[in-house]
Amino acid sequence: MTTELPYTYYPLPQGDEIDLSLGFPEPDSIPIKSIRECFAQLFVEKSDQPDFFQYGHFAGYTRIRSLVADFLTQFYGLPTELAVDKDNVIICGGVSFGLDSILTVLRIDSTKIVYCEEMTYFCALDLLGERGCEARFIPFTPQGVLDLDWLDDKLKSNPEEATRTALVYTIPTFQNPCGALMPEETRKRLVSLAHKYDFYIASDEVYHTLAFSEMRHKMPSSLALLDDKTSGRVMSMGSLSKVMSPALRFGWIHTSSELYERLGNAGALVSGSCVCHLTCGAMEVIFQDGKIENLIQTAADSLERKAQILYDALKENLPEGCSLNSFNRDAPSSAAKGGYFMLIQLPPNLISTDVAKYCKENFKLTVKASSTCGDSRSDRLRLCFAYHKENVLVESAERLGKAIKELMS
Numbered sequence: 195m196t197t198e199l200p201y202t203y204y205p206l207p208q209g210d211e212i213d214l215s216l217g218f219p220e221p222d223s224i225p226i227k228s229i230r231e232c233f234a235q236l237f238v239e240k241s242d243q244p245d246f247f248q249y250g251h252f253a254g255y256t257r258i259r260s261l262v263a264d265f266l267t268q269f270y271g272l273p274t275e276l277a278v279d280k281d282n283v284i285i286c287g288g289v290s291f292g293l294d295s296i297l298t299v300l301r302i303d304s305t306k307i308v309y310c311e312e313m314t315y316f317c318a319l320d321l322l323g324e325r326g327c328e329a330r331f332i333p334f335t336p337q338g339v340l341d342l343d344w345l346d347d348k349l350k351s352n353p354e355e356a357t358r359t360a361l362v363y364t365i366p367t368f369q370n371p372c373g374a375l376m377p378e379e380t381r382k383r384l385v386s387l388a389h390k391y392d393f394y395i396a397s398d399e400v401y402h403t404l405a406f407s408e409m410r411h412k413m414p415s416s417l418a419l420l421d422d423k424t425s426g427r428v429m430s431m432g433s434l435s436k437v438m439s440p441a442l443r444f445g446w447i448h449t450s451s452e453l454y455e456r457l458g459n460a461g462a463l464v465s466g467s468c469v470c471h472l473t474c475g476a477m478e479v480i481f482q483d484g485k486i487e488n489l490i491q492t493a494a495d496s497l498e499r500k501a502q503i504l505y506d507a508l509k510e511n512l513p514e515g516c517s518l519n520s521f522n523r524d525a526p527s528s529a530a531k532g533g534y535f536m537l538i539q540l541p542p543n544l545i546s547t548d549v550a551k552y553c554k555e556n557f558k559l560t561v562k563a564s565s566t567c568g569d570s571r572s573d574r575l576r577l578c579f580a581y582h583k584e585n586v587l588v589e590s591a592e593r594l595g596k597a598i599k600e601l602m603s
């Protein structure tokens with residue numbers, strides 16, 4: 195008897211299981227028809243161009259970089275004189291591989307310190323762990339803003355530590371796991387600290403395109419736009435994983451010309467060229483005629499509805515003592531303003547990992563303790579509202595409410 199292997203590494207929920215820990219797009223929202231059309235078009239256009247099927251350009255070939263640069267220019271609403279230049283854009287196999295290239299090229303190793311947010315994308319911690327570097331954490335203020343006074347003081351008072359600090363890895367937009375949105379002023383300050391203390395910034399902006407209606411026209415800048423185009427230290431990463439499909443492995447790094455040269459000439463790229471060269475050919479189609487903009491709008495609208503539905507259902511079902519604002523119990527709570535995640539703070543005395551275990555064993559509900567994302571606090575849970583449909587999100591809030599009430603009784 196042969197056992198069929200699943201395509202994903204992560205087990206997907208079956209039957210009446212609910213998994214709010216998965217940061218995946220909803221299966222029915224993946225635009226498979228559009229993806230198929232893109233690849234069909236690729237083969238129509240490139241079949242008589244065998245050169246296309248050779249090793250590609252290290253950083254991605256000119257046309258695809260131009261299309262991504264034009265998309266970013268338009269998406270960020272930049273005037274012509276500030277347009278993103280194709281030679282500041284490197285194509286990568288999604289943010290994960292972009293970050294891995296950054297760590298390679300910056301030679302992040304056991305001698306280096308990398309600062310992250312107080313809680314961060316758990317897989318990024320694995321990437322840092324592989325390099326053997328020391329990961330340290332910058333706290334958020336009680337208002338949920340990255341505390342850069344803290345970082346400045348720390349590096350100022352310890353020059354040896356400042357010298358070893360090679361990189362800050364940040365998720366400034368709709369942060370994973372807490373959903374925070376870094377204000378413009380904090381972004382500028384972070385870039386100025388990078389120059390002051392001579393570190394680089396890997397800015398993971400994978401959720402930047404997914405702003406909900408309230409924020410859509412007042413989004414803070416991508417970090418790369420706040421830095422020098424020639425010798426800047428910011429590498430802003432984006433991808434199509436969260437708006438189209440993670441399987442495409444298509445992303446970009448927007449950075450300075452100096453870093454473009456260094457990243458684009460990484461050994462693996464010189465040897466193997468851009469890792470998603472074939473997909474680049476298909477994505478040429480999606481970056482034309484407003485197609486990507488339409489897909490982004492559809493994804494963001496759907497996520498906004500879901501975020502509100504989950505928020506309302508949690509308000510109705512969670513007992514007093516839970517807070518939907520992770521940083522400050524007294525601040526007014528609100529639904530997520532973009533991205534995939536929200537954080538809830540548990541009533542005092544409940545431990546997030548215990549709650550997660552109880553939910554799984556008794557309610558077939560998977561939630562993620564933020565302590566699995568580096569958080570030193572044990573009273574917060576991350577909930578992802580992207581993967582499941584709206585009625586299931588309501589059901590998940592009912593289950594979570596019951597579980598917490600049982601644990602409190």
Ligand SMILES: Cc1ncc(COP(=O)(O)O)c(C=O)c1O
Pocket residue numbers: 217287288289290291315365370398400432433434435436440445
């Ligand atoms: C913050 C963050 N960065 C990166 C990734 C992975 O991005 P990609 O699919 O572009 O490699 C994820 C996926 O969950 C994420 O949440």
